[in-house]
Amino acid sequence: MKWVLVILILIVCSIFVTTNAMECPVDLEYIVKLPWNTSLCHGNSSGNDPRTSCCQTLLSLMGIALAHNLKQTSLFGFRDNQTSLSCLSEFQSKLDSMSSLSPNLTSTCFDPAQFVITPDVCAGIVSTRNWTDELGSNNSLDQACQSDLSDLTACDTCYTAGTRIQNQLISIDGNTSHARSCFYFTILYVAGIINKFGPENVGTTSCVFQLQLIPTTGSHNESHLKLHLGLIGGAAAVFIVVCFLGLYFWYYKRQQNKRNRMEFDASQGSRPRMRPNTGAIWFKIEDLERATNNFSQKNFIGRGGFGMVYKGTLPDGTVVAVKRITEPNFERDSDFQNEVEIISNLRHRNLVPLKGCCMVDDDYGGKQRYLIYEYMVNGNLDDHLFWGSANQSGALRKTLTWPQRKCIILDVAKGLAYLHHGIKPAIYHRDIKATNILLDSEMRARVADFGLAKEIKEGQSHLTTRVAGTHGYLAPEYALYGQLTEKSDVYSFGVVVLEIMCGRRALDLSALGSSTTVLITDWAWCLVKEGRSEEVLDSLLLREGDNLELNPRGIMERFVRVGILCAHVMVALRPTISDALKMLEGDIEVPQIPDRPMPFGHPSFHRDYSISPVLSGLHLNSGEMLR
Helix, strand or coil: CHHHHHHHHHHHHHHHHHHHHCCCCCCCCHHHHCCECHHHHECCCCCCCCCCHHHHHHHHHHHHHHHHHHHHHCECCECCHHHHHHHHHHHHHHHHCCCCECCCHHHHHCCHHHHECCCCCCCCCCEHHHHHHHHCCCCHHHHHCCCCCCCHHHHHHHHHHHHHHHHHHHHHHCCHHHHHHHHHHHHHHHHHHHCCCCCCCHHHHHHCCCCCECCCCCCHHHHHHHHHHHHHCHHHHHHHHHHHHHHHHHHHHHHHHHHHHHHHHHHCCCCCEECCCCCCEECCHHHHHHHCCCCCHHHEEEEECCEEEEEEECCCCCEEEEEEECCCCCCCHHHHHHHHHHHHCCCCCCECCEEEEEEEECCCCCEEEEEEEECCCCCEHHHHHCCCCECCCCCECCCCCHHHHHHHHHHHHHHHHHHHHHCCCEECCCCCCHHHEEECCCCCEEECCCCCCCEECCCCCEECCCCCCCCCCCCHHHHHHCEECHHHHHHHHHHHHHHHHHCCCCEECCHHHCCCCEEHHHHHHHHHHCCCHHHHCCHHHCCCCCCCCCCCHHHHHHHHHHHHHHCCCCHHHCCCHHHHHHHHCCCCCCCCCCCCCCCCCCCCCCCCCCCCHHHHCCCCCHHHCCC
16 A cells, blocks of 8 residues: 555656646736737638738737747747647637637647757857847847837837848858748847837837737726716716607608608609718719710720729710729628718818719619719829820820829828828728829829728728739738738838839839749839939939929939838838828938838748749748747
8 A cells, every 4th residue: 555655646746747847937818918800810710721810920929928938038939849838738728718719729820849949040049148149238139129119110220120130140150041030039039138118019019020909999097087987977878868869760760761762763763863961963874874875885984993984974064984883892782872972971182073873773683883983084093104005096195294293192192191091980992003093184193993992990900801902002911811901002002102103013024024023112122222212213204304403303212212111011110191191291201211121920031032922922831930
């Protein structure tokens, strides 16, 4: 019996020691507390591919843990495989406590060995002591990355310093294949050691780890204050609600009856009438057929987003553009009606105004829908921008002058600023490009095709399974993962700015006579970083004999730099459209262009960057993602 008792005690002790050895040294409670976008990992979104947006998000979350571990243990990774397994197990348990997430995400996305520190991944560095021995106790990274990185300029400065440190580490290591590991070591050092706000700060997660947090509506204290005020005014609120509830239902029923009568009149072929509460007119299909000569080829003026566009003349002599929607994006009639009500109320100098709409039954039991816009006599920007293109009569179009190009860029920025910040909820365009920018009789730019964009609540991103847009103009996060934010429009705007200033198309499939596909963003960035900004500008703007006072090269180069910054692959480094407008107008300085347009958290870190990740794709094993 004594031997049995001794054996049992030894077994218990062994289990206790093993459990302690495998305990994760990092508190992972932040996984539950941080407002990260869990919708990326719902259902089967992760699949078996470690390159999905879900795995990328979880990698960023794991980076926060490694930064905490670095601060606590001075190690750039976990001590051994057992510790890594323990942390991944606890990581998965935190995910399991959150609703609707796919099971076994950590085993799908990660290899435990990739988080175990070894001396053969970057310049022999294992701990912060090794880091100091190689780089010194005070370097450019220490000064550049201490502040709050939610500021655009601070993030840019830190990013630039980080790339310099990475290059130093690669030079010390002597093996360029370790470039990615050295890059991630720099990330962890910034988040865990240098930045005084820590790895869980909003600026750090956004700038360093590229983890986009869902904005909250206020601080903890503000929430408590609002709660107290709400309780105090609760009784009064109930009384007011009771008083107005009857009035609301009376008004709603009255408006619904009026709407039903209006739709009935339209279906019976009555004369065009105004929609309630909007400035849009419901046209009869017979009037549109007469205006467009029965939608003849002679009246066809182009293909817009989701449909064909025809020129038409109404009975009162008004010239209009009639869009016949051939790719419906509305499941119900009410969706189309609500969209018309929204865009018909938008009034801005730089938006194409909606005059009316029409909806009729087709021969297949569905609905045929039409939108009627004000006609723009000078066509679209693409027609004028790329010299040598011919108009409908076959004559070559005149080249745009510098004052015209400058005015067009500012007009587009003002139109987008109105859509993003001038209305609530905001509207994101999703397809900014030269053909969607129309020019009126005064050659002033107006943004078109925003009518079929989706409303986005202020401060939120939108994940969509249907990516609407055009290759060359699509932001990387939207093209790869369907993540739509206001910065997605900013990226497309930056591409358009470069097209206008460079006289080259966004996507050149035969650049310099080679078979290489080149994006204008990569081409312009390389020349500007080499100090050859003048080569970026359209030669027609700099031809001999031009008056430098009319074509100031300094302002032109500023516009190019703003275009490059707006089209940055890193979401955090793109300005808002409002800030971009201020930069263009010279109200604020344009930040320095980063040394390399590659986000900290992006897994595709290549020495060859002739083409952006949007077209090059991602080709990494799970073990390469953070090592």
